[in-house]
Amino acid sequence: xxxxxxxxxxxxxxxxxxxxxxxxxxxxxxxxxxxxxxxxxxxxxxxxxxxxxxxxxxxxxxxxxxxxxxxxxxxxxxxxxxxxxxxxxxxxxxxxxxxxxxxxxxxxxxxxxxxxx
Amino acid sequence: xxxxxxxxxxxxxxxxxxxxxxxxxxxxxxxxxxxxxxxxxxxxxxxxxxxxxxxxxxxxxxxxxxxxxxxxxxxxxxxxxxxxxxxxxxxxxxxxxxxxxxxxxxxxxxxx
Numbered sequence: 001x002x003x004x005x006x007x008x009x010x011x012x013x014x015x016x017x018x019x020x021x022x023x024x025x026x027x028x029x030x031x032x033x034x035x036x037x038x039x040x041x042x043x044x045x046x047x048x049x050x051x052x053x054x055x056x057x058x059x060x061x062x063x064x065x066x067x068x069x070x071x072x073x074x075x076x077x078x079x080x081x082x083x084x085x086x087x088x089x090x091x092x093x094x095x096x097x098x099x100x101x102x103x104x105x106x107x108x109x110x111x112x113x114x115x116x117x
Numbered sequence: 118x119x120x121x122x123x124x125x126x127x128x129x130x131x132x133x134x135x136x137x138x139x140x141x142x143x144x145x146x147x148x149x150x151x152x153x154x155x156x157x158x159x160x161x162x163x164x165x166x167x168x169x170x171x172x173x174x175x176x177x178x179x180x181x182x183x184x185x186x187x188x189x190x191x192x193x194x195x196x197x198x199x200x201x202x203x204x205x206x207x208x209x210x211x212x213x214x215x216x217x218x219x220x221x222x223x224x225x226x227x228x229x
Contacts, residue, residue, distance in 0.1 A: 004160075033216060042206050042219030043161070056215065091161070104149040104168075104210045106217055110160040 002026070004109035006092050012115045018080035021112040025073065025094030032069060033106065034060075034077050035091040043091055049075065082116045089113045119144040123207040123220035130197055130227050138192040138223045140181075140207035148209040150174075150183050150190040151217065155204045164192075164205070197227045 005024040013019050025032050030051050035043035046065070048056040052072040060067065064083070069075040079086055093106040124139040142150065152164040152174070165174030170185035179194045190207060207220040 031215075040221070042208075042221045043217075044219070045216050048216055093161075104151070104214065104217060105163055105166065107163075108153075108161040 004092055004094055004107055006090075006109035006112050008112055009110060010113050010115075012117065013082055015084055015116050016081040018078065019082050019114060020076055020078045021090050021092075021114075023075045023077070023092030023109060025075075025092070026107055029094035029096055029107070030072070031095045032075050033091075033093040033095075034067060034075070035093060035108075037089040037091055037111065039088070046077070046090075079114075082114070084116050087114055087116045119148055119209055119212050119218055121207050121209050121218060121220040123205075123223055125221070126224040128223060128225045130225070132199055132227055132229050133196045134227075136192070136194040136197045136201075136225065138205055138207075138225070140190045140192065140220060142188050142190065142207075142209050144188070144209060145212050148211075148214075150181070151208040152179070152181055152190070152192050153206040153208060153219070155206065155222070157203070161206065197225070199227050199229050201225060202227045 007022050032049040034046040036046050037043045047060045047067050049069045052069050067077045089111040091111045093108045095106045121142045149168045151166045153161045154164045155161050165176040167174040167183035170183050173182045181190050181192045204222045204224050206222045208217045
């Protein structure tokens with residue numbers, strides 16, 4: 001079974017440029033997450049989707065960040081314009097919960113590492 | 118809200134040494150507890166989990182017991198290997214049980 005797929009793995013951009021990250025979750029997983037991981041820190045939740053609905057986006061900086069999951073499968077996270085402080089790893093994860101409970105286990109992709117110059 | 122605190126690293130050990138990485142939590146209700154591991158160049162992967170008090174999660178020689186009385190979930194391994202070198206994250210479900218909250222991670226380096 002294929003895992004969570006993210007692209008690109010690495011992205012280097014100049015500040016004020018836009019950037020987008022793509023995520024394809026594990027087939028059948030209705031819940032999709034975007035997490036932010038700063039260097040030396042643990043992942044922090046940005047947004048959670050149940051199917052195509054963003055049910056928790058309270059930690060997403062909405063002035064420059066946006067996300068979508070139009071058909072309830074793939075998702076895109078966008079930053080426009082990027083700032084120096086956005087340099088980090090953006091992680092996508094998927095899970096079966098809240099339904100078909102796996103007691104909270106999340107399956108992560110390898111992440112997209114962003115460097116803003 | 119729920120939170121987790123884990124010991125800071127790095128932790129440096131020789132092969133076959135005993136490992137303990139401390140993790141304590143603050144939570145409302147009864148969260149599930151997890152240890153995730155991130156090997157160099159790879160994504161986060163679940164190492165073990167426990168869903169209720171006194172449960173013991175185990176995998177690959179690692180163990181952790183859900184201790185409600187001490188609000189702890191310490192990770193242990195009796196004999197570490199070089200291949201265990203990685204970053205270890207303690208995590209728990211949030212108050213709504215809909216996402217995970219992670220600690221800052223502990224880097225383990227094992228030398229031969």
